[in-house]
Amino acid sequence: MEFSEWYSDILEKAGIYDLRYPIKGCGVYLPYGFKIRRYSFEILRKLLDETGHDETLFPMLIPENLLAKEGEHIKGFEDEVFWVTHGGKTPLEVKLALRPTSETTMYYMMKQWIKVHTDLPLKLYQVVNTFRYETKHTRPLIRLREIMSFKEAHTAHATKEDCDAQIKEALNLYGEFFDEICVPYIISKRPEWDKFPGADYTMAFDTIYPDGKTMQIGTVHNLGQNFAKTFELEFETPDGEKDFVYQTCYGISDRAIASLISVHGDEKGLVIPVDVAPIQIVLIPLLFKGKEEIVMEKIKELNSTLKSEFRVHLDDRDIRPGRKYNDWEIKGVPLRIELGPRDIENGQALIVRRDTGEKITVEYSNILEEVEKIVSMYKENLKIKADEKIKNFLTVVDFESDVNALSEKVKAALLENKGIILIPFDESVYNEEFEELIDASVLGQTTYEGKDYISVARTY
Amino acid sequence: MEFSEWYSDILEKAGIYDLRYPIKGCGVYLPYGFKIRRYSFEILRKLLDETGHDETLFPMLIPENLLAKEGEHIKGFEDEVFWVTHGGKTPLEVKLALRPTSETTMYYMMKQWIKVHTDLPLKLYQVVNTFRYETKHTRPLIRLREIMSFKEAHTAHATKEDCDAQIKEALNLYGEFFDEICVPYIISKRPEWDKFPGADYTMAFDTIYPDGKTMQIGTVHNLGQNFAKTFELEFETPDGEKDFVYQTCYGISDRAIASLISVHGDEKGLVIPVDVAPIQIVLIPLLFKGKEEIVMEKIKELNSTLKSEFRVHLDDRDIRPGRKYNDWEIKGVPLRIELGPRDIENGQALIVRRDTGEKITVEYSNILEEVEKIVSMYKENLKIKADEKIKNFLTVVDFESDVNALSEKVKAALLENKGIILIPFDESVYNEEFEELIDASVLGQTTYEGKDYISVARTY
Numbered sequence: 001m002e003f004s005e006w007y008s009d010i011l012e013k014a015g016i017y018d019l020r021y022p023i024k025g026c027g028v029y030l031p032y033g034f035k036i037r038r039y040s041f042e043i044l045r046k047l048l049d050e051t052g053h054d055e056t057l058f059p060m061l062i063p064e065n066l067l068a069k070e071g072e073h074i075k076g077f078e079d080e081v082f083w084v085t086h087g088g089k090t091p092l093e094v095k096l097a098l099r100p101t102s103e104t105t106m107y108y109m110m111k112q113w114i115k116v117h118t119d120l121p122l123k124l125y126q127v128v129n130t131f132r133y134e135t136k137h138t139r140p141l142i143r144l145r146e147i148m149s150f151k152e153a154h155t156a157h158a159t160k161e162d163c164d165a166q167i168k169e170a171l172n173l174y175g176e177f178f179d180e181i182c183v184p185y186i187i188s189k190r191p192e193w194d195k196f197p198g199a200d201y202t203m204a205f206d207t208i209y210p211d212g213k214t215m216q217i218g219t220v221h222n223l224g225q226n227f228a229k230t231f232e233l234e235f236e237t238p239d240g241e242k243d244f245v246y247q248t249c250y251g252i253s254d255r256a257i258a259s260l261i262s263v264h265g266d267e268k269g270l271v272i273p274v275d276v277a278p279i280q281i282v283l284i285p286l287l288f289k290g291k292e293e294i295v296m297e298k299i300k301e302l303n304s305t306l307k308s309e310f311r312v313h314l315d316d317r318d319i320r321p322g323r324k325y326n327d328w329e330i331k332g333v334p335l336r337i338e339l340g341p342r343d344i345e346n347g348q349a350l351i352v353r354r355d356t357g358e359k360i361t362v363e364y365s366n367i368l369e370e371v372e373k374i375v376s377m378y379k380e381n382l383k384i385k386a387d388e389k390i391k392n393f394l395t396v397v398d399f400e401s402d403v404n405a406l407s408e409k410v411k412a413a414l415l416e417n418k419g420i421i422l423i424p425f426d427e428s429v430y431n432e433e434f435e436e437l438i439d440a441s442v443l444g445q446t447t448y449e450g451k452d453y454i455s456v457a458r459t460y
Numbered sequence: 461m462e463f464s465e466w467y468s469d470i471l472e473k474a475g476i477y478d479l480r481y482p483i484k485g486c487g488v489y490l491p492y493g494f495k496i497r498r499y500s501f502e503i504l505r506k507l508l509d510e511t512g513h514d515e516t517l518f519p520m521l522i523p524e525n526l527l528a529k530e531g532e533h534i535k536g537f538e539d540e541v542f543w544v545t546h547g548g549k550t551p552l553e554v555k556l557a558l559r560p561t562s563e564t565t566m567y568y569m570m571k572q573w574i575k576v577h578t579d580l581p582l583k584l585y586q587v588v589n590t591f592r593y594e595t596k597h598t599r600p601l602i603r604l605r606e607i608m609s610f611k612e613a614h615t616a617h618a619t620k621e622d623c624d625a626q627i628k629e630a631l632n633l634y635g636e637f638f639d640e641i642c643v644p645y646i647i648s649k650r651p652e653w654d655k656f657p658g659a660d661y662t663m664a665f666d667t668i669y670p671d672g673k674t675m676q677i678g679t680v681h682n683l684g685q686n687f688a689k690t691f692e693l694e695f696e697t698p699d700g701e702k703d704f705v706y707q708t709c710y711g712i713s714d715r716a717i718a719s720l721i722s723v724h725g726d727e728k729g730l731v732i733p734v735d736v737a738p739i740q741i742v743l744i745p746l747l748f749k750g751k752e753e754i755v756m757e758k759i760k761e762l763n764s765t766l767k768s769e770f771r772v773h774l775d776d777r778d779i780r781p782g783r784k785y786n787d788w789e790i791k792g793v794p795l796r797i798e799l800g801p802r803d804i805e806n807g808q809a810l811i812v813r814r815d816t817g818e819k820i821t822v823e824y825s826n827i828l829e830e831v832e833k834i835v836s837m838y839k840e841n842l843k844i845k846a847d848e849k850i851k852n853f854l855t856v857v858d859f860e861s862d863v864n865a866l867s868e869k870v871k872a873a874l875l876e877n878k879g880i881i882l883i884p885f886d887e888s889v890y891n892e893e894f895e896e897l898i899d900a901s902v903l904g905q906t907t908y909e910g911k912d913y914i915s916v917a918r919t920y
Contacts, residue, residue: 022568056494083547
């Protein structure tokens with residue numbers, strides 16, 4: 001099955017996201033999908049909170065004149081902004097944009113709050129819906145008109161050094177987040193022509209989907225003093241001078257969810273990382289006539305034992321076990337535990353891993369410990385697999401000083417290996433002309449195993 | 461100070477909400493305010509999850525024809541809907557409403573999901589932003605154009621009995637929620653002329669603000685089969701017949717936050733219920749020359765001890781203690797613990813309660829237990845106070861068969877006692893004419909201490 005078909009299919013079958021809403025690019029997070037989102041964003045929130053970011057909530061509507069304040073910024077967004085023009089039947093005096101992102105909103109407010117160096121650093125974030133009038137083909141959780149979950153962080157600093165340090169913190173923090181949700185990535189500095197509108201430069205996280213195309217899953221922007229000058233974010237330095245703040249912003253969206261689904265899924269369905277799995281362990285009683293009570297009693301006991309540490313679900317539906325296995329494999333539940341009369345007699349239980357399909361018979365008396373062990377192997381394995389998956393999609397080519405020869409080589413490598421092609425960094429081909437020549441995207445400047453490359457790929 | 465002045469003032473001073481945004485009725489949840497919101501909605505989520513509600517996320521935009529599908533419903537909202545008419549510079553073919561509430565969105569999707577009685581009950585909720593083009597005076601967290609936090613639950617059931625039972629569950633659940641955040645309430649069945657557009661009937665929670673005006677803080681609607689018929693929510697019953705589902709919906713908004721702030725605050729600032737306090741205990745070192753190290757060491761130890769159970773903040777700013785006391789009183793931190801050299805010598809610490817101002821000297825060796833005790837007294841006291849506050853604002857008047865005499869009596873009672881006036885229930889005055897006569901609002905039919913009343917009040 002083609003990846004894109006698999007993807008649409010699994011969103012529906014596993015109960016992640018329903019796109020049958022009568023607006024293109026707008027859909028519904030279903031209960032199971034929402035739980036994955038909830039656990040994922042809880043991890044992200046925790047990482048942000050621990051590093052001194054404060055969660056806030058800013059308005060969704062932006063007056064036209066405010067959105068247009070930063071020239072480059074508005075140029076980057078004006079074609080894809082939704083406009084509110086009426087309240088009831090009354091035309092509004094000032095058109096209101098649905099936020100495509102919140103720089104202008106937040107920096108307008110920061111001006112009220114930042115007066116003196118002791119007000120800095122200011123590190124804020126919010127998790128909100130944002131909007132893009134996408135004219136391209138939309139794709140659930142990937143390219144939406146309503147991005148349902150956009151975590152955007154915005155920081156302001158007194159010095160360039162603090163600002164640069166913040167970029168590092170953000171990169172580490174995002175790296176940790178993607179590690180925890182088992183999404184592999186490479187980081188690139190986006191080329192000038194592809195940076196965030198209004199930024200000094202943009203660092204980006206890309207992952208690679210099973211079809212070999214890359215997906216941008218997180219961006220970190222160094223805004224320098226550009227927005228600060230536009231929004232007059234001036235403060236008094238310790239020396240009593242005036243200076244503009246230095247700013248960064250960084251974002252992660254629903255694509256994080258799309259990616260953890262896409263990277264690990266297989267032909268049977270989802271394979272969900274333990275920490276974000278709505279159900280971590282499913283219990284299936286094997287009922288035989290006359291033994292139902294014994295089994296149900298034992299499995300309920302097991303349920304309470306495991307519930308102390310895991311999100312457990314006891315599937316006591318009156319259908320045959322095979323159908324249950326199938327249902328939970330589709331939903332990607334990490335572990336399945338089967339318990340039947342013979343297991344009970346033997347003081348055992350059967351654990352089946354979703355990631356490897358491995359069946360492991362364990363001593364019942366020791367089951368919590370056994371489960372913990374297997375869970376940690378599962379986690380480890382998903383991380384290793386994630387790593388392998390991205391490595392298999394990285395191809396280093398030798399540099400050729402002849403541009404045409406180089407571009408042919410890159411095109412051939414892209415055709416054969418897909419994924420990301422790494423070209424030893426060279427200014428002479430680091431430009432949009434080369435990008436056109438290879439008919440693929442330049443992700444940017446990428447450090448890989450200590451060396452500098454130009455990374456190129458076909459992207460989503 | 462007048463209540464409304466106090467309210468605006470405290471939102472700013474305590475760092476709850478900033479309304480200096482250039483759109484009327486749109487503002488910013490500041491970090492401290494956002495934390496109160498986060499903890500409050502976590503309690504609400506927990507109550508919903510425990511009673512089998514599933515969290516979801518539905519689109520924010522509603523096509524005009526979908527919003528207009530239910531006739532009464534749209535009539536109730538059409539004057540206050542924001543309309544998106546353009547994407548970039550392109551006029552949209554169908555105007556899109558910013559959701560004022562999500563019945564139409566959700567029920568359109570429910571049609572895709574509900575086929576047979578085993579699909580029921582369906583109990584969904586979401587926490588989202590909603591929009592009203594308010595032309596009236598807006599008020600932060602109370603009457604907003606962007607309601608930043610609307611928890612809306614929507615359920616569908618196979619029978620009228622299940623639906624009625626759901627109304628009871630919702631009322632209990634909301635009651636428990638308001639109890640936990642220490643907001644007192646009375647429940648009324650809203651009169652026909654004030655029910656939710658499209659509902660069979662509406663039950664509402666009202667609290668009373670310090671100025672004696674009531675605030676609607678939660679509503680529970682029995683929709684019967686009205687929306688189901690419009691949205692063709694038909695299912696196959698166990699007998700193989702076709703029937704329409706029975707529906708309920710219920711909502712709680714930012715007003716919950718506004719209310720917990722308003723009901724308990726005093727002239728010094730906020731008094732926050734423990735469970736939703738961003739900081740539950742603040743530690744203030746009393747530093748004297750030469751003893752700084754001893755005190756700081758001890759208070760850091762105290763910090764780690766208490767952190768295991770509470771949200772603690774050690775205020776080690778280099779300002780005098782008096783200013784610290786003041787800051788944390790404004791922010792309503794439940795307990796303050798002061799520790800100085802003499803306390804350490806005596807093996808003691810001083811605990812100050814924000815709710816009563818009481819100062820309690822406790823044995824340091826036993827401090828975690830002492831704090832637990834005081835925290836539970838604080839909780840208890842806030843609940844008792846909440847109860848007293850609403851009771852003091854309830855006035856029962858005797859019935860008069862002469863309408864004019866009755867209305868004069870009610871008006872006099874309103875003038876003298878403010879709050880809610882309870883009139884023994886009588887059909888003859890349960891109408892809009894009487895409402896006009898008394899120049900106040902009929903909240904509805906209220907059961908109080910086992911008797912039936914018509915409740916009237918001046919409302920926000």
